[in-house]
Amino acid sequence: MIHAEGLTKRFGNLTAVDQISLDIDEGEVFGFLGPNGAGKTTTVRMLAALISKTSGRAEVAGYEIGEEANELKIRQRIGVLPDNVGLYDSTSAYQNLEYFGRLHRMDPATLRKNIERLLRMMDLWEKRDLPVSTYSKGMKQKVAIARALVHDPILLFLDEPTANLDPEAAKMVRDVILELKKENRTIFLNTHNLDEAQRICDRVGIIRTRLLTTGSVESLRSGFSRKRTAVRLQRPTEELVAAVKQTLHKEGVELSGDRLLIDVEDPDRENPDITEAVVAAGGRVIELSQVSPSLEEVYLKLVHEENPPP
Amino acid sequence: MRVSQAWLVARHDMGIFRHRWGVMGPLIGLPLGVAIGFPLLVNYIVATNGGSGLNSYLPQLINAFSFWFVIGAASLPTAIAAYAIVGEKVEKSLEPLLSTPTTDGEILLGKTLAAFVPTILAIWAGSALFQVLIDAATRGALGYLFYPNWEMFVILFVLTPLVCLYAIEFSVLVSSRVTDARSAQQYASITFVPLIFLYVAGEIGFSLDTTHLLYISGIFAVLVLALFQVSRRIFHRDEILTRWK
Numbered sequence: 001m002i003h004a005e006g007l008t009k010r011f012g013n014l015t016a017v018d019q020i021s022l023d024i025d026e027g028e029v030f031g032f033l034g035p036n037g038a039g040k041t042t043t044v045r046m047l048a049a050l051i052s053k054t055s056g057r058a059e060v061a062g063y064e065i066g067e068e069a070n071e072l073k074i075r076q077r078i079g080v081l082p083d084n085v086g087l088y089d090s091t092s093a094y095q096n097l098e099y100f101g102r103l104h105r106m107d108p109a110t111l112r113k114n115i116e117r118l119l120r121m122m123d124l125w126e127k128r129d130l131p132v133s134t135y136s137k138g139m140k141q142k143v144a145i146a147r148a149l150v151h152d153p154i155l156l157f158l159d160e161p162t163a164n165l166d167p168e169a170a171k172m173v174r175d176v177i178l179e180l181k182k183e184n185r186t187i188f189l190n191t192h193n194l195d196e197a198q199r200i201c202d203r204v205g206i207i208r209t210r211l212l213t214t215g216s217v218e219s220l221r222s223g224f225s226r227k228r229t230a231v232r233l234q235r236p237t238e239e240l241v242a243a244v245k246q247t248l249h250k251e252g253v254e255l256s257g258d259r260l261l262i263d264v265e266d267p268d269r270e271n272p273d274i275t276e277a278v279v280a281a282g283g284r285v286i287e288l289s290q291v292s293p294s295l296e297e298v299y300l301k302l303v304h305e306e307n308p309p310p
Numbered sequence: 311m312r313v314s315q316a317w318l319v320a321r322h323d324m325g326i327f328r329h330r331w332g333v334m335g336p337l338i339g340l341p342l343g344v345a346i347g348f349p350l351l352v353n354y355i356v357a358t359n360g361g362s363g364l365n366s367y368l369p370q371l372i373n374a375f376s377f378w379f380v381i382g383a384a385s386l387p388t389a390i391a392a393y394a395i396v397g398e399k400v401e402k403s404l405e406p407l408l409s410t411p412t413t414d415g416e417i418l419l420g421k422t423l424a425a426f427v428p429t430i431l432a433i434w435a436g437s438a439l440f441q442v443l444i445d446a447a448t449r450g451a452l453g454y455l456f457y458p459n460w461e462m463f464v465i466l467f468v469l470t471p472l473v474c475l476y477a478i479e480f481s482v483l484v485s486s487r488v489t490d491a492r493s494a495q496q497y498a499s500i501t502f503v504p505l506i507f508l509y510v511a512g513e514i515g516f517s518l519d520t521t522h523l524l525y526i527s528g529i530f531a532v533l534v535l536a537l538f539q540v541s542r543r544i545f546h547r548d549e550i551l552t553r554w555k
Contacts, residue, residue, distance in 0.1 A: 011552060045551060048409060050405070050408055050409060050547055050551060051547060051548050051551050051552060052548050068413065072411045072413065073411075075409060075410060075411040076411040078409075079409075080405075080406065080409040082402070082405040082406060082409070084402035084405070085402070086401060086402040086403040086404070086405055086406045087401070087403065088326065088401065088403055089401060090326055090329060091325075091326065099318075099322050100406070100410060102318050103315070103318060103319075103407075103410040103411070103412055104410060104411060105315075105411070144406075147406065
């Protein structure tokens with residue numbers, strides 16, 4: 001659905017997006033993670049044929065970006081939810097959707113049907129004729145998502161769909177995205193909400209001007225170099241921690257609740273020594289397990305590394 | 311360029327302005343004020359002067375008054391164009407609009423039509439009333455119907471549309487550099503300053519005859535073409551999304 005090779009955007013001397021290459025399959029939900037100013041929105045704008053690329057190439061929904069004739073076809077097949085909802089506040093939700101459906105040259109009967117289906121799905125059908133200015137933030141965001149979907153796009157770009165929403169509204173929007181996932185739509189989700197990415201996305205990419213890594217959340221977590229063994233103890237003490245550190249000659253030992261977390265390189269080789277050291281220090285072991293790093297740890301390590309991997 | 315796509319944008323914008331008093335007030339008030347106010351003044355002059363010396367004085371005065379429709383064509387669309395473009399900037403609705411399969415040229419044409427069509431219709435409607443009332447007020451004193459005449463034809467069908475387009479294109483340029491509709495309107499209002507000078511010139515003796523009106527139209531045609539080229543370059547999605555304030 002999306003194939004990009006060396007996609008780059010420069011604004012004068014500033015490189016906003018540098019040599020991005022990625023492939024996203026049909027029906028996939030791809031999370032694009034990165035700090036503010038990392039190039040997420042610029043990447044979406046290039047892929048959505050909204051702004052020109054400086055170099056590289058990309059094929060979106062079967063068409064090469066960069067030519068006006070192709071770009072109209074791309075925009076016909078995709079839906080875009082920008083980071084600002086950008087609705088016409090003085091008109092109703094129905095009128096907002098109707099206008100955008102017409103701009104996509106939909107036939108009136110299909111348009112009416114789609115508007116009703118989407119507004120019912122968003123639980124807004126009863127309020128369809130009220131001016132958008134009377135809606136809550138969450139409701140406006142749902143109208144904006146419906147607007148991006150009104151012409152039945154095969155690919156959807158969602159830029160920070162839950163940013164600035166209260167937890168309840170954010171959950172409403174996430175539920176809508178999960179519904180869209182069930183409909184097998186391809187979704188490109190810009191977010192810096194890692195929990196959201198972990199719950200919704202099939203794969204994620206982490207960007208900081210360059211694409212630092214891509215993969216499923218699980219593969220990123222398991223490929224992360226930091227491994228830890230967790231030893232759950234009865235009545236752990238600071239003295240026990242100090243004793244274990246000394247026995248194992250390790251600095252990476254810390255207490256978290258009733259768990260002793262110990263950095264390891266090779267769990268199969270080191271775990272028997274750890275058990276022995278804990279028992280020798282007077283610890284009573286309840287459980288021993290391996291801890292995978294969270295997506296947050298992977299993300300923070302990658303975006304803060306001085307020289308991230310290419 | 312699909313005119314039907316541009317017309318969709320124009321119709322939508324006109325639907326929104328219909329409910330804005332800041333746009334509709336001047337759009338109705340100015341042509342109506344000129345159409346009724348100046349004939350009343352002329353009627354007063356005719357009544358108080360009793361017809362003496364009016365044959366040479368009245369035509370010049372009425373031609374100068376009719377120039378107010380040209381001034382209206384410069385001032386009225388700036389309010390609409392400011393709302394059409396800066397209003398979208400404020401509501402952040404330009405990006406979703408640019409995400410549709412509509413070209414920059416079609417959007418710009420739509421915004422231009424949204425400002426042009428209601429302005430021209432209001433000017434034409436006002437001028438029709440103006441001509442009827444002027445004829446009613448002066449027929450006795452002049453001994454003939456002053457309107458219709460070639461000067462008014464050139465004003466309404468050549469000069470007014472050109473001046474209207476000139477004001478809209480200028481508003482597009484201003485809109486890319488300001489962040490609220492009021493500022494856009496204020497900056498764009500300088501478009502009618504040269505027309506005020508022409509009006510004053512007409513009042514103090516410069517003949518606004520057909521030939522002079524066509525010369526003035528030629529100057530505005532050149533200005534429109536030049537501004538159109540610049541606004542096409544400025545109203546470009548790359549510029550709008552990355553450089554507009």
